[in-house]
Amino acid sequence: MAAATIRSQTEFVRAGRKLLQPWFHRFAGLQSCSAPHSQFFAPSEGIMLPAGSFNNRVAFITGGGTGLGRAMTTVLSQLGAQCVIASRKLDILQQTANEISRQTGNKVHAIQCDVRDPQAISHCVDQMVALTGLPDVIINNAAGNFICPSERLSPNGWKSIIDIVLNGTAFTTLELGKRLIQNQKGASFLAITTIYAESGSGFVVPSASAKAGVDALYKSLAAEWGRYGHRFNIIQPGPIKTKGAFSRLDPTGTFEKAMIDRIPTGRLGKPAELANLAAYLSSDYASWISGAVIRFDGGEFVSMAGEFNELRRVTQDQWKMMETMIRSTKGS
Ligand SMILES: CCC/C=C/C=C/C(=O)SCCNC(=O)CCNC(=O)[C@H](O)C(C)(C)COP(=O)(O)OP(=O)(O)OC[C@H]1O[C@@H](n2cnc3c(N)ncnc32)[C@H](O)[C@@H]1OP(=O)(O)O
Numbered sequence: 001m002a003a004a005t006i007r008s009q010t011e012f013v014r015a016g017r018k019l020l021q022p023w024f025h026r027f028a029g030l031q032s033c034s035a036p037h038s039q040f041f042a043p044s045e046g047i048m049l050p051a052g053s054f055n056n057r058v059a060f061i062t063g064g065g066t067g068l069g070r071a072m073t074t075v076l077s078q079l080g081a082q083c084v085i086a087s088r089k090l091d092i093l094q095q096t097a098n099e100i101s102r103q104t105g106n107k108v109h110a111i112q113c114d115v116r117d118p119q120a121i122s123h124c125v126d127q128m129v130a131l132t133g134l135p136d137v138i139i140n141n142a143a144g145n146f147i148c149p150s151e152r153l154s155p156n157g158w159k160s161i162i163d164i165v166l167n168g169t170a171f172t173t174l175e176l177g178k179r180l181i182q183n184q185k186g187a188s189f190l191a192i193t194t195i196y197a198e199s200g201s202g203f204v205v206p207s208a209s210a211k212a213g214v215d216a217l218y219k220s221l222a223a224e225w226g227r228y229g230h231r232f233n234i235i236q237p238g239p240i241k242t243k244g245a246f247s248r249l250d251p252t253g254t255f256e257k258a259m260i261d262r263i264p265t266g267r268l269g270k271p272a273e274l275a276n277l278a279a280y281l282s283s284d285y286a287s288w289i290s291g292a293v294i295r296f297d298g299g300e301f302v303s304m305a306g307e308f309n310e311l312r313r314v315t316q317d318q319w320k321m322m323e324t325m326i327r328s329t330k331g332s
């Protein structure tokens, strides 16, 4: 029975790839997914900041049990922070917390919390205060997403993404912000959005709308709450392979090559690279950075934006021919 299910899932994925392959080649213009020039941009995945940079600090990371949240928690914990991770699935959180604590020697706490529910957030913060006190670092990383033609989207499909991403970030930020203000405690807030928060994107319209809202929320609060000692920054990542993201955005594995092909640095990002940037922005080394929006995408955004960027594919012979044609044109 299990074998039959696995076989049918494999066949389903194969069928999906086959179905999408002609579309993929026609529209992405892909010849090959290999990018030899990525050798110039090899990732450095070691920890960047000096040891102890987060000693005596508490960091709160939503969605810290998996993917990029887990990577950020690992780096902050390695740098001395006491971390608190929160999301819906307590078993996954606890497993991650135990593994990171064991690896770094610093305690990671796991608290169940659905960020869509303001009361659950308030309860989560109560638990955190009892365990660690209020945080110095807050990373709003929890998200939900799936690719879907907008004409297939139900009201609840729209609502589920807006609730996790925009409302979840707002509820978490407001709850913590108010308590920090009351306690006259400064903090660094960081939101993980995405490159298409800026451009918008078809097929992920609820996510694009919610992430754009988060960008506006964080830029606005950077202006308003500096007077309380609070910094607000945003990282907009491009594609970084995690199970959570790629299972919802590239379920057949068809689009990964197209992403790599259009990224000027020729590869996807690595969770550890994002974690180093997040740690820097959350650290005292970045105490003069607030209201910043950092695009972290190997150049993908500008690569997709420029009218003539597809001319990268033109060969030297084709250039020679075109140059001759252009130079031979007289008058307008
Ligand atoms: C590549 C570069 C840019 C990348 C950007 C990446 C951005 C990211 O955010 S990646 C993060 C991805 N991680 C996750 O999504 C993890 C968490 N996700 C989830 O838990 C689920 O996927 C979901 C977001 C759907 C929420 O799960 P929940 O159990 O709360 O909801 P459901 O009851 O399953 O669904 C709620 C309504 O949505 C409809 N729906 C779900 N999936 C789809 C789909 N694939 N297509 C269309 N509609 C979908 C579902 O039917 C429900 O609506 P309704 O039936 O009307 O009740």
Ligand SMILES: NC(=O)C1=CN([C@@H]2O[C@H](COP(=O)(O)OP(=O)(O)OC[C@H]3O[C@@H](n4cnc5c(N)ncnc54)[C@H](OP(=O)(O)O)[C@@H]3O)[C@@H](O)[C@H]2O)C=CC1
Residues within 6 Å of the ligand: 062, 063, 064, 065, 066, 067, 068, 069, 086, 087, 088, 089, 090, 092, 113, 114, 115, 116, 140, 141, 142, 143, 144, 164, 168, 192, 193, 194, 195, 236, 237, 238, 239, 240, 241, 242, 243, 244, 245, 246
């Ligand atoms: N990977 C990528 O290519 C990119 C990712 N991003 C962003 O990076 C962040 C991390 O994504 P990534 O690590 O890839 O994906 P994951 O799916 O691994 O991370 C999403 C996390 O959000 C948590 N979460 C979802 N819904 C809720 C909820 N209602 N309440 C609390 N927590 C919730 C999930 O935990 P649980 O299920 O336990 O609740 C999970 O840990 C997201 O903000 C995403 O938008 C942006 C651009 C690119």
